[in-house]
Amino acid sequence: MTGNRCLLDTSIIIHAFRKYNDISEKLDNIPHVYISVTAVGELYFGAYKSADSGKHIQRIQSFLNNCFIIETDETTAIIYGKIKANLSQKGKPIPENDIWIGATAIQYELPLFTTDSHFREIDNPQLF
Secondary structure (H helix, E strand, O other): OOOOEEEEOHHHHHHHHOOOOHHHHHHHOOOEEEEEHHHHHHHHHHHHOOOOHHHHHHHHHHHHOOOEEEOOOHHHHHHHHHHHHHHHHHOOOOOHHHHHHHHHHHHOOOOEEOOOHHHHHOOOOOEO
C-alpha cells in the first residue's frame, strides 16, 4: 500500500485489532488514517454485543485516538443515493453501511482500505 492517507473499512480495523499481523504494520506507515462515523458505529455495535464489552470499547477508543473521524452530511447522502441506485440497477446489492462507507471514500477522495471484495461493485472508489 502506498500513500499517506486512507479511509478504513470496519473489516480492516477488526484485522488490525489482532496481534502480529501485516495490516497493523501497514497502518503504522500511514500518517493520515480516516474512519467514517458509520464504521465507528459498527465497531461499537460489535463491542456492545460481545461478552467483554468494556475491553472492546477501550480498544476502540484507543484506536480512534489515532484516526480522523469523518461525519456524513448531505453530500454523502447524495453520493449514497447514486451508489445504491447504480447497485440496484446492476442487481449487485451490498450491505447498507458499506454503501455509506463507500460514499464517504468517494466524497473525500480517500483510498479505501478494506478486505471486503464487494466494494469493487461501487463505481469510482480507489481501493487498497
